[in-house]
Amino acid sequence: MIKNIWRFRLSILPGSVISLAILFLAFGIFYILFLNSNHDASSSAFITNRIIGLIKFTIFQAFLSTILAMLIGTVLAWSLAHQSTFRGRDFLVALLSSSLVLPTLIVVFGIISVLGQNGWINRVLLYLFDYSFGSFVYGLSGILIAHVYLNASFVARSLLHVFESIPKERYKLAKSLNFSVFNRFWLIEFPAIKLSLKSISSTVFLLCFTSFAIVLTLGGSPSYNTLEVAIYEAVKLDFNIPLALKLALIQLLITMVLVFLSANFQAAATNIKTSGTKIPWNEPKKLQYFQVFIIFFSTILFILPLISIFIDGLGADFKRIISDEIFIKSLFTSLAIATVSSILSVLFALLISDARRNFNINHRIKKSKFRNLINLVISFSGNIYLAIPSLILGLGFFMFSLNSQIPLLFWAMLAVLCANVLMSLPFAISILYSPMLKIAQRYDKLAFALNLRGSKRWLYCEWPYMKSSISYVFALSFCLSLGDLGVIALFGSNEITTLPWYLYQLMGSYQTKDGAGVALILLVLTLSIFIFLPKVFKNARHR
Amino acid sequence: MNKLLKYGFYILFLTTLLPAQTNKPTLVVYAYDSFTASWGPAPKVKKAFEKVCGCNLEFVSTSSAIGALRKIQLEGANTKADILLGLDKSSANIAKKTGLFMQHHIDTSKLDLPISWNDKEFLPYDYGYFAFVYDSDKTKKVPNSFEELIAMPKDFKIIIQDPRSSTPGLGLMLWIKKIYEEKASEYWKKLSPYILTITKGWSEAYGLFLKGEADMVLSYTTSPAYHIIAENKTNYKTADFKEGHYGQIEVSAILKSSQHKKLAKEFLEFTISEAFANIIPTTNWSYPVMKTKNGLPKGFYSLHVPSKMLLIDDETIQKHRKEYLNEWLNSIKK
Incomplete structure (x- = not known):
């Protein structure tokens, strides 16, 4: 085994170094907080019944949200994969990604515009039938709706890739064997998406588990709070850092268990998008109706909140917004941060996936307990952002800056970049890892035989299959950082002001209208990136 | 480069x-x-x-x-x-x-x-004074005391903030404590059906209110001044509570x-x-x-100026803050 590790050192080393650096950073944050928390007995750092209740509810809602989001997302991806030619499909696919990356509060407001007590649906119903659903969007149902809204679109978007890379020949085979729809799904499609289902669902679970703004705004009552809220309370209100640390460790443990459960020790069937073979026949009529209905219905549900953000934004005084110096400053800061962090995210995700796949392929490194362990460690490092609450991350960086001679600005920059990269990594890896694994499984032997290595292998073997995923990851992480409030907002810094921060400030001082205008600008930026970036990548052919 | x-x-x-x-x-x-x-x-x-x-x-x-x-x-x-x-x-x-x-x-x-x-x-x-803001074009019947608030029809909804993360939220908790003292918990239980949602901060609550989600939102008596001066709108008003208003x-x-x-x-x-x-x-x-x-x-x-500014003295708040919060949490839970 050692021999094999040595043989693949160039592929293992960069990714492992990054993984280790991330784990080291996480350790450093916990350590410095531990050192700086005063250990007097009076600080009541115990876990109360209320916190146990919070943990239970957090797991419960995350579990429900994940199941619902996975179900809806899968059905939508399946319908979209089978309806591949309708008009506006590209635009719809771009829209599907944008809800995840907008600032959560904006999305919540969009959902409320549509489904709220005074939302569009209730108002139409009231007008037509004199009936209203009332305030169903608050409480547990609200949390679930918002989580499904945010995550189902991500699930659909990522699974669509997987569905599309199922070789069309298999569909032809299914047709000639006269498979029923169920058999076709169970025997052909399900095995192909199984691997991705596992990794995506664990990411979604963690996202719902650590959700903060949604749970607080739509939950409507302290009985629907999450662990993150308890951490916030411990840090901000009680200044009880030992308790916050304990809570953060609980979250870390839960994340570890999840990563363990979802890690793929054995690679599944191999699919990568291959030839442009077209399927010459249509789906059966009834099935077609069903798929069109699903697409139509979810399009409306996904688009309406975005439309409401758009309409709300039009009322803003754009002249005033654009002439505000701080707006321009925060716009450029946000764009700069997003550019740097998205490049780093893509790079890190590729390197980490490249290193990790060595430990998942039998012809590279033989199966053993040690191999599984390394596989786990690497995949855990990619999910570290979901394991460490952002408040703790921000606090940790702040403590670093206090304990060093380097100016705060440097640490603030580093904190923002780190947070943004770490935030994108779980998505990036869950999207990039499975195609990279499959490429290695399929082409390794050919590549080794041809002695195709380094940049050449990358150019001829990986890039053609990866470029659409890479462009998606690039767009996703760019927009994620664009929409991120930033860890530094918690402890303040005058040097770095981002667009979402500007937006929250507007909303915090009666200027809701201009806030809606900034939200509109963010939405347009996000959408245009999701629409144009894949086109740029499509045209980027190697010479 | x-x-x-x-x-x-x-x-x-x-x-x-x-x-x-x-x-x-x-x-x-x-x-x-x-x-x-x-x-x-x-x-x-x-x-x-x-x-x-x-x-x-x-x-x-x-x-x-x-x-x-x-x-x-x-x-x-x-x-x-x-x-x-x-x-x-x-x-x-x-x-x-x-x-x-x-x-x-x-x-x-x-x-x-x-x-x-x-x-x-x-x-x-x-x-300033904490107060409930309402839109007089939409909400015609407005409570003028905490007692009247819990006697409103069941579909009357208010939005408040969490006292753990927001100043107005904390203000309301103390306001009710000041008036009801040991009966505060009882009052919160009666109030909770009228609460549409409890938000983290003032921004979310006020934003939801401006969207027309609820009849009243916890804010300040001076909030309508913004709408009058900056937007030329006179329809936003505050409900005058005869028990007096808690001060900030x-x-x-x-x-x-x-x-x-x-x-x-x-x-x-x-x-x-x-x-x-x-x-x-x-x-x-x-x-x-x-x-x-x-x-x-x-x-x-x-603007409506409250006849009386209610306040609990700092020492008492400091001593009992945790206790008040726990009481609030337990009585508001569903």
């Missing part, structure tokens, strides 16, 4: 030198972000104060006043802050307990406040560790001056602590 980097570093280096060259002392004030925003009081305060002090005034913004306090606590002896501005009187005792702040020795007899002021460390710079008094204090104590005292005196009082109403949307020659802006005179 290398050249570009080099110039970049030069510029970075130069910007760090700039403030040092001016030779004036710099007074650093930590404040919450809506105070330091470009439309908030900070830019005007900076301009007015720098005219008279011969110094640089620098505002460092944090997401909340309590966040600023935590920042100072974490920074310890190395903190750059000379002044902490923006804490609510109700949570000022948390700051006092840290022992980081010094007495201000400023004459407070001329303050124009609904209560008498005798805090030796914290000096008020503006105040925002305060500032000087840090013991400050290197510019004299300058810091000058700034605190400035916050109770007429110049400052003229800035506050239309930037922080609250009442100044000084009467001015010009008086308040026009829109402020149409």
Whole structure:
């Protein structure tokens, strides 16, 4: 085994170094907080019944949200994969990604515009039938709706890739064997998406588990709070850092268990998008109706909140917004941060996936307990952002800056970049890892035989299959950082002001209208990136 | 590329030198972000104060006043802050307990406040009353007391904030405690069916209210002034509760560790001056602590002014804060 590790050192080393650096950073944050928390007995750092209740509810809602989001997302991806030619499909696919990356509060407001007590649906119903659903969007149902809204679109978007890379020949085979729809799904499609289902669902679970703004705004009552809220309370209100640390460790443990459960020790069937073979026949009529209905219905549900953000934004005084110096400053800061962090995210995700796949392929490194362990460690490092609450991350960086001679600005920059990269990594890896694994499984032997290595292998073997995923990851992480409030907002810094921060400030001082205008600008930026970036990548052919 | 980097570093280096060259002392004030925003009081305060002090005034913004306090606590002896501005009187005792702040020795007899002021460390710079805001075009029947509020029809909904993360939220909790004392828990139980949602901060709650989600939102009696002055809308009003309204008094204090104590005292005196009082109403949307020659802006005179400002004394709050919060949590739970 050692021999094999040595043989693949160039592929293992960069990714492992990054993984280790991330784990080291996480350790450093916990350590410095531990050192700086005063250990007097009076600080009541115990876990109360209320916190146990919070943990239970957090797991419960995350579990429900994940199941619902996975179900809806899968059905939508399946319908979209089978309806591949309708008009506006590209635009719809771009829209599907944008809800995840907008600032959560904006999305919540969009959902409320549509489904709220005074939302569009209730108002139409009231007008037509004199009936209203009332305030169903608050409480547990609200949390679930918002989580499904945010995550189902991500699930659909990522699974669509997987569905599309199922070789069309298999569909032809299914047709000639006269498979029923169920058999076709169970025997052909399900095995192909199984691997991705596992990794995506664990990411979604963690996202719902650590959700903060949604749970607080739509939950409507302290009985629907999450662990993150308890951490916030411990840090901000009680200044009880030992308790916050304990809570953060609980979250870390839960994340570890999840990563363990979802890690793929054995690679599944191999699919990568291959030839442009077209399927010459249509789906059966009834099935077609069903798929069109699903697409139509979810399009409306996904688009309406975005439309409401758009309409709300039009009322803003754009002249005033654009002439505000701080707006321009925060716009450029946000764009700069997003550019740097998205490049780093893509790079890190590729390197980490490249290193990790060595430990998942039998012809590279033989199966053993040690191999599984390394596989786990690497995949855990990619999910570290979901394991460490952002408040703790921000606090940790702040403590670093206090304990060093380097100016705060440097640490603030580093904190923002780190947070943004770490935030994108779980998505990036869950999207990039499975195609990279499959490429290695399929082409390794050919590549080794041809002695195709380094940049050449990358150019001829990986890039053609990866470029659409890479462009998606690039767009996703760019927009994620664009929409991120930033860890530094918690402890303040005058040097770095981002667009979402500007937006929250507007909303915090009666200027809701201009806030809606900034939200509109963010939405347009996000959408245009999701629409144009894949086109740029499509045209980027190697010479 | 290398050249570009080099110039970049030069510029970075130069910007760090700039403030040092001016030779004036710099007074650093930590404040919450809506105070330091470009439309908030900070830019005007900076301009007015720098005219008279011969110094640089620098505002460092944090997401909340309590966040600023935590920042100072974490920074310890190395903190750059000379002044902490923006804490609510109700949570000022948390700051006092840290022992980081010094007495201000400023004459407070001329303050124009609904209560008498005798805090030796914290000096008020503006105040307001918590109140429920409603849209008079939409909501016709409005409760005029807490008792009437829990007798409203079942579809009457209010939005409030969480006392753990928001000043108005804390204000309402204390408001109800002040009126109902040991029966507060009972009252919250009766109130909870009327609560549409409890948000983290004021922004979310007020935003939802403006979207028409609820009949009333917890805010300030001065909120309608914004709609009158900045938007020319007179339909937003506050419900007048006959039990009286809980007050919010925002305060500032000087840090013991400050290197510019004299300058810091000058700034605190400035916050109770007429110049400052003229800035506050239309930037922080609250009442100044000084009467001015010009008086308040026009829109402020149409506001409802509560007959009585309710307050619980700081000591009691400090002692029982945790207990009140737990009581609130237990009674509001579904």
